[in-house]
Amino acid sequence: MGKTVLALDLGTTGNRAIAFDASFRPVAQAYAEFAQHFPRPGWVEHDPFEIWDSLLTCIRLVTRQVDVANIAAVAVTNQRETAVLWDRETGRPVHNAIVWQCRRTAERCAELKARHADEVHRKTGLVIDAYFSATKIAWMLEDVPEARALAEQGRLLFGTVDTWAIWNLTGGRVHATDPSNASRTLLYNIVEGQWDECLVALFGAKGVRLPEVKPSLSVFGTTQREILGREVPIATDLGDQQAALFGQGGFSPQNLKNTYGTGLFLLVNTGTRLALSDQLLTTVAWQKEGQPLQYALEGSVFVGGAAIQWLRDALKLIASASESEAMAQSLHDNEGVYFVPALVGLGAPHWDSTARGTFLGLTRSTRREHLVRAALEAMAYQTRDVVEALPLEVRGELRVLQADGGATANDWLMQFQADILGLPVERSAVAETTALGAAAAAGIAVGLWDEAGFLSRRAVDRVFAPAMPRAKADALHARWREAISRARAWA
Numbered sequence: 001m002g003k004t005v006l007a008l009d010l011g012t013t014g015n016r017a018i019a020f021d022a023s024f025r026p027v028a029q030a031y032a033e034f035a036q037h038f039p040r041p042g043w044v045e046h047d048p049f050e051i052w053d054s055l056l057t058c059i060r061l062v063t064r065q066v067d068v069a070n071i072a073a074v075a076v077t078n079q080r081e082t083a084v085l086w087d088r089e090t091g092r093p094v095h096n097a098i099v100w101q102c103r104r105t106a107e108r109c110a111e112l113k114a115r116h117a118d119e120v121h122r123k124t125g126l127v128i129d130a131y132f133s134a135t136k137i138a139w140m141l142e143d144v145p146e147a148r149a150l151a152e153q154g155r156l157l158f159g160t161v162d163t164w165a166i167w168n169l170t171g172g173r174v175h176a177t178d179p180s181n182a183s184r185t186l187l188y189n190i191v192e193g194q195w196d197e198c199l200v201a202l203f204g205a206k207g208v209r210l211p212e213v214k215p216s217l218s219v220f221g222t223t224q225r226e227i228l229g230r231e232v233p234i235a236t237d238l239g240d241q242q243a244a245l246f247g248q249g250g251f252s253p254q255n256l257k258n259t260y261g262t263g264l265f266l267l268v269n270t271g272t273r274l275a276l277s278d279q280l281l282t283t284v285a286w287q288k289e290g291q292p293l294q295y296a297l298e299g300s301v302f303v304g305g306a307a308i309q310w311l312r313d314a315l316k317l318i319a320s321a322s323e324s325e326a327m328a329q330s331l332h333d334n335e336g337v338y339f340v341p342a343l344v345g346l347g348a349p350h351w352d353s354t355a356r357g358t359f360l361g362l363t364r365s366t367r368r369e370h371l372v373r374a375a376l377e378a379m380a381y382q383t384r385d386v387v388e389a390l391p392l393e394v395r396g397e398l399r400v401l402q403a404d405g406g407a408t409a410n411d412w413l414m415q416f417q418a419d420i421l422g423l424p425v426e427r428s429a430v431a432e433t434t435a436l437g438a439a440a441a442a443g444i445a446v447g448l449w450d451e452a453g454f455l456s457r458r459a460v461d462r463v464f465a466p467a468m469p470r471a472k473a474d475a476l477h478a479r480w481r482e483a484i485s486r487a488r489a490w491a
Contacts (some may be wrong), residue, residue: 012100017456019065027084074447082160085140085147103353107308141207141208156207176221176237177211179215218288248439265385266301269285301386303343403426426463426464428459
């Protein structure tokens with residue numbers, strides 16, 4: 001058996017393939033973006049075929065750099081909640097994938113929330129929100145004639161992006177997901193560990209064939225021979241944030257991780273204890289074969305690094321994300337300028353789909369540097385909002401914030417985050433911790449290494465210690481909370 005694991009990380013703006021060796025070093029990697037479609041304000045879609053083609057491109061680029069005979073396992077990790085519906089017989093999607101950021105079903109969610117919030121929360125650990133998959137499925141069934149027709153014939157398959165990828169990787173032989181992804185659909189009962197027919201009926205998803213739920217760390221099937229030159233086991237499937245938690249060694253409540261990607265996703269492991277929260281989400285962390293579900297508390301912030309991408313692509317204020325660090329450092333302070341990045345509403349802990357993006361405190365002296373800095377500061381403030389929403393018994397155990405994701409390369413942001421939180425921020429030596437976690441889990445599943453071996457090799461790049469006086473940090477955050485109040489209920 002070889003000593004390399006190929007991790008396939010299916011993200012929101014692009015896909016990545018990374019081959020990790022037995023020392024958990026990335027030995028080859030490739031990245032390819034795909035198009036973002038915005039058919040209406042607040043609507044976000046992806047082309048499922050483009051997702052698959054992008055993934056194949058990454059796989060082919062990586063396999064030119066490594067000996068495919070040494071690839072012992074494939075791991076899949078993905079953007080969660082994004083819904084794909086396709087024809088079981090032809091493999092053709094009936095509509096673009098509706099992305100987790102999409103708000104088209106917000107009104108329907110508000111109606112359901114008014115009547116069924118407690119019932120759904122008890123079963124799923126989630127709030128009823130357009131973020132999750134269930135109402136996306138219902139929308140396609142109602143608005144895409146082909147979808148309803150195929151559902152009536154028993155041919156309509158549902159999957160989040162992991163399921164779509166596994167279906168294609170296996171040549172249509174496997175229609176499956178894992179509990180970490182299933183738990184983000186609003187259709188999976190995390191208490192009983194299975195799809196819930198009552199929830200399926202409630203959300204209007206009847207007639208759709210749901211994927212088999214297999215343990216996260218288990219063999220889902222094998223890849224088609226033509227993809228890697230031979231059949232290779234797909235040995236892990238994890239939602240991206242759960243994979244990042246695994247990659248950070250987040251196996252106990254002392255471990256708090258935050259991923260700075262398109263959104264911000266803070267998770268803390270609660271083990272086999274299912275802890276419900278009024279402001280945060282309770283989610284499945286993962287499941288090992290033959291073992292019970294492991295749970296986590298999560299704060300999902302919809303817009304993190306996406307705000308910097310928006311400043312770059314839509315407003316043209318910067319040419320690249322890397323410019324933001326120097327621009328923030330060039331200012332002595334924020335001069336009272338705040339940005340609430342509610343570009344698709346607000347997620348945890350506010351859950352306000354009617355909030356909208358807002359700049360406050362602008363004056364004639366405001367320059368683009370202030371706007372860019374405000375977008376960076378917003379990531380730190382939103383993270384503190386989520387940490388303060390954690391149950392007191394969990395917050396009391398926290399010692400450090402483990403940070404990963406592309407935006408962690410920004411030293412200024414990491415220091416500001418430590419200052420605002422009053423906690424050290426530990427930056428992973430591997431920025432792509434999501435892919436690392438998936439690869440580590442797959443290696444465990446096929447017996448390449450064990451959990452202790454992975455933890456012993458986990459590396460830290462740098463620790464940022466708090467330096468700002470607490471009174472100043474608290475004052476900045478209090479002003480941010482006032483800015484949040486001005487952005488809410490705008491739509």
